[in-house]
Amino acid sequence: MDFFTSVKTCLLDKYTSFEGRASRPEFWWFMLFCVLVQAVGQGIFRHWLMSILSLALLVPSFAVGARRLHDTGRSGWFQLVGLIPLIGWAIEIYWMALPGSPDANAWGAPVADVQPVQAPGQY
Incomplete structure (x- = not known):
């Protein structure tokens, strides 16, 4: 997924969607x-x-954060860990950086991180 596709997905397609995986x-x-x-x-x-503008980005930020945690097998409520003084943000960044679980979990099928690359000349 590239920059523009991600922004389009989060702002237009899944603005308030807390279900699924990211x-x-x-x-x-x-x-x-x-x-x-x-x-x-x-x-x-x-x-x-x-x-x-900040308020407009607040809901999709929480939504994509919840979907990202779903991809790692955690509930979206674990975003509240970020409120723990001094270390909460570090724990949350660590969880967001983990690869998603390769198998289906309670929030759906896995999301592919990369699109398959086609060889030159093949369409």
């Missing part, structure tokens, strides 16, 4: 998008407009 590329590309929007927005937009 691959590592889907999660990390969307998080990069959120960081870029925040960084650029801080320099361009007024404070109140940036607040609205």
